[in-house]
Amino acid sequence: MLMAVSGVLFIxxxxxxxxxxxxxxxxxxSFNEYAYHLRVIGEPLLPHEGFLWLFRIGLLAAIIVHxxxxxxLWRRAGKARTVKYVVTKNKASSVSSRxxxxxxxxxxxxxxxxxxxxxxxxxxxxxxxxxxxxxxxYNLLVDTFDxxxxxxxxxxxxxxxxxxxxxxxxxxxxxxxxxxxxxxxRNAKAIGAILAIVVAxxxxxxxxxxxxxxxxx
Amino acid sequence: xxxxxxIWRQADSASPGKIHNYELDEVSxxxxxxxxxxxxxxxxxxxxxxxxAFDSDCREGICGMCGLMINGEAHGPEVTTxxxxxxxxxxxxxxxxxxxxxxxxxxxxxDLVVDRGALDRIIAQGGYISVNTGAAPDAHATPVxxxxxxRAFEAAACIGCxxxxxxxxxxxxxxxxxxxxxxxxxxxxxxAERDSRVVxxxxxxxxxxxxxxxxxxxxxxxxPKEIPLDVISRLNWDLHAALRHGK
Numbered sequence: 001m002l003m004a005v006s007g008v009l010f011i012x013x014x015x016x017x018x019x020x021x022x023x024x025x026x027x028x029x030s031f032n033e034y035a036y037h038l039r040v041i042g043e044p045l046l047p048h049e050g051f052l053w054l055f056r057i058g059l060l061a062a063i064i065v066h067x068x069x070x071x072x073l074w075r076r077a078g079k080a081r082t083v084k085y086v087v088t089k090n091k092a093s094s095v096s097s098r099x100x101x102x103x104x105x106x107x108x109x110x111x112x113x114x115x116x117x118x119x120x121x122x123x124x125x126x127x128x129x130x131x132x133x134x135x136x137x138y139n140l141l142v143d144t145f146d147x148x149x150x151x152x153x154x155x156x157x158x159x160x161x162x163x164x165x166x167x168x169x170x171x172x173x174x175x176x177x178x179x180x181x182x183x184x185x186r187n188a189k190a191i192g193a194i195l196a197i198v199v200a201x202x203x204x205x206x207x208x209x210x211x212x213x214x215x216x217x
Numbered sequence: 218x219x220x221x222x223x224i225w226r227q228a229d230s231a232s233p234g235k236i237h238n239y240e241l242d243e244v245s246x247x248x249x250x251x252x253x254x255x256x257x258x259x260x261x262x263x264x265x266x267x268x269x270a271f272d273s274d275c276r277e278g279i280c281g282m283c284g285l286m287i288n289g290e291a292h293g294p295e296v297t298t299x300x301x302x303x304x305x306x307x308x309x310x311x312x313x314x315x316x317x318x319x320x321x322x323x324x325x326x327x328d329l330v331v332d333r334g335a336l337d338r339i340i341a342q343g344g345y346i347s348v349n350t351g352a353a354p355d356a357h358a359t360p361v362x363x364x365x366x367x368r369a370f371e372a373a374a375c376i377g378c379x380x381x382x383x384x385x386x387x388x389x390x391x392x393x394x395x396x397x398x399x400x401x402x403x404x405x406x407x408x409a410e411r412d413s414r415v416v417x418x419x420x421x422x423x424x425x426x427x428x429x430x431x432x433x434x435x436x437x438x439x440x441p442k443e444i445p446l447d448v449i450s451r452l453n454w455d456l457h458a459a460l461r462h463g464k
Contacts, residue, residue, distance in 0.1 A: 001457065073387070073429045080388030080428035082321055086223075086236055087314045089289030091384070092438030098386065100431060171432040177454025180447050 003069035004172035006062040011169065011195065013059060014161070018202045024141060024215055025206075031138040067108065074101055096167040096196075103160045110157035117144060125150050142217050145210035154207050162200030166192050218244045218309035222257065224269055225316045230324050230332075236314070246305035250293060251276060251283060253304055270328040276300040278441065281376030284383065285329055286316040291380035291439035298378065298441045318383035322390070322425045333379050335425040336393060340377075342421040343414035344397045346406045365403045372399035374442040384439035387428035392436035394422055395448030398455055412459035419456055 023034045041051040090098065117123050118141075124134035126143035134140050145151050169192035170179075179185040209215045219242045227234025241257050248256070251273050258268035274282035278301040287293035293302045307313065315329065323331040361369075375396035382390045398415050401407030407414075430449060437446045 001453070073431060077387040077389075077428040080321055080426055081319050083319055085286060085289060085316055085319050086225075087286075087289035087316070091290060091435060093386075093433040093435050097431070097433040167432070174432045174446070174450045175430075175453050177450050177452075177457055179450040180454065182445065182447065185445075185447055185450075 001175060002065050003073075004175040006066040006069070007168050007172045009058070009062045010066070011165070014165075014199050014203075018199060021203060021206050024138065025209070028138045028217070031141070032136055035137040063108075063111075067104075070101065070104060094167060096163040097171070099163060100167055100171075103164050106160040107157060107164060110153075110160070113153070114157075139217055141206070142210055142215060145207040148211060151207040151211045155204055158200045158203050161203075162196040165199055166196040168192070169195055218246065218304070218307070218311075220244055220253075220307065220310075221312040223312065223314040224329070226269070226328055227317075227325050229327055234325065234328075236316075244304055246303065248304045249276070249300055250285070250287070250302040250304065251300050270326075270330045272330050273300055279376060281378035284318055284378045284380055286318060286383055288314055291318070291383040292378075292441050296441060296443060298376075301441075318379050320379075320382050320388045320427065322388070322427050323379060323382065331379075333377070335427070336377050336379060336390065338425065339390070339394065339418050339421045340397065342417040343410060344401070344418060346401060347410065348406070359405050361404060369400050369403040372396045372403070372444060372448050375400070375440075375444055376442060378441065380439045380441060381436035381444075382427065384435040385428065385430075386433060386435060387431055389428040389430045389436075390422055390425075391427075391430035391449050391452065392440060392444055392446070394418055395450075395452035396444045399448040399451045402451065402455055411455065412462050412464040415452065415455040416459050416464045419452075 020034055020038075023031045038052055039049045043050070046054075096103075117125075118137075121130050122132070122134040122140060123130050124140055124143050125147045127134070129135070135143060145154070170185075170188040173179050173188035173191075174185075179188050206215065219240070222239045222241055223236045224239060225234055226237045239257060241253070241260070244253055244256070251271070254269060254271060261268045271285065272282050274280045276283070278298040281298075283299040284292060285299045287299070287302070292299050294306050295302050317323075317325050317329045318331045318333075320331075322335040323333055326332050373396075375393060377393065379390075379393070381392035382388060385391075397418065401414065402411050432446070432449070434446055437444060
């Protein structure tokens with residue numbers, strides 16, 4: 001259940017994150033204004049970046065819980081069948097459902113790079129600059145996705161994220177006990193598929209449009 | 218028809234097993250899978266070899282005793298039990314690999330026979346209702362809404378064969394558990410012990426070393442009784458409710 005609840009938090013987060021990314025279509029000032037706004041939200045009730053840090057701590061706690069549950073399930077599955085089948089066949093399961101573990105690991109590795117790229121170190125793969133020299137948020141974004149292989153890395157991660165959501169959303173509904181009949185099950189699976197496409201597609205727009213030269217400095 | 222059979226042979230639970238290859242000729246398409254194995258065993262007997270051990274009882278698809286992994290599919294390619302699978306589902310010249318259910322909670326006894334006592338021990342933890350014996354109550358003494366009766370009946374079709382465990386990549390018995398929880402939880406007679414039932418049965422399930430459910434859905438595709446996946450949702454709902462009630 002902790003797996004499902006922490007996963008649902010991530011769904012909310014990626015949707016909000018995607019909204020922020022799409023601000024890039026509004027141009028340099030619109031995007032940077034949003035990034036600045038995230039830092040001063042709640043002031044003066046909260047200190048500078050106060051909301052942002054609360055959010056980050058919450059996400060960090062959720063990811064620790066989510067990964068912890070995944071490790072526990074993976075180990076249990078390993079112990080539950082130590083002698084493997086000679087022949088195995090998948091009759092009904094989706095590719096997404098069978099790649100939750102390796103796909104999740106892919107996403108985790110990607111998140112580490114993503115944070116190094118845009119938050120912790122701020123690596124500009126175009127100029128090689130780091131830190132504040134890497135440019136303001138919008139310029140760093142455009143420089144990053146102007147490098148074709150960076151865009152490819154991000155798109156691969158988004159495919160992994162989309163697949164993870166495709167199974168994860170329906171699976172969390174099932175774990176929370178919300179799919180007690182045929183129709184509820186079909187709906188949960190449909191919501192999973194739709195949100196997976198919306199999120200992976202929505203995030204993909206910015207890198208693709210930067211590489212195509214539509215979003216420029 | 219002529220078949221190549223690759224069958225798991227294992228002398229007992231302590232010794233390692235391996236796949237042996239057998240050629241079997243003149244198999245009728247009207248034979249059931251188990252009858253085909255009977256014919257093979259007669260040949261092995263005639264040659265003085267040890268026959269292949271496999272489980273079976275009613276041979277009409279209702280007892281849950283038989284169960285073989287056939288070419289990686291629990292109970293083979295049709296939606297039925299192994300005893301009701303017929304050789305017309307295979308083609309002349311086919312190569313068929315037959316293995317026992319694989320789960321550490323189901324230790325191999327011999328060849329294709331596994332010990333499914335773990336499922337019985339889960340039932341013993343609450344897969345029943347406690348009633349005083351005596352004269353049977355009148356059938357209409359306790360009204361049951363039609364939709365609940367139907368759902369309970371659908372779940373009660375579970376014969377405890379273990380195909381869900383065998384097919385599950387996680388080695389989980391959640392479909393079996395869900396079927397029992399739904400079957401009794403939908404009926405008025407099952408309410409008194411509803412909370413303790415789910416907590417104790419899930420506890421025993423985990424204790425037996427079955428894996429955790431990740432809602433992949435291979436179990437329901439393998440189930441000869443077509444138990445739907447939503448019984449696992451019911452299981453989760455009831456477990457959360459019981460934990461909320463402090464059980």
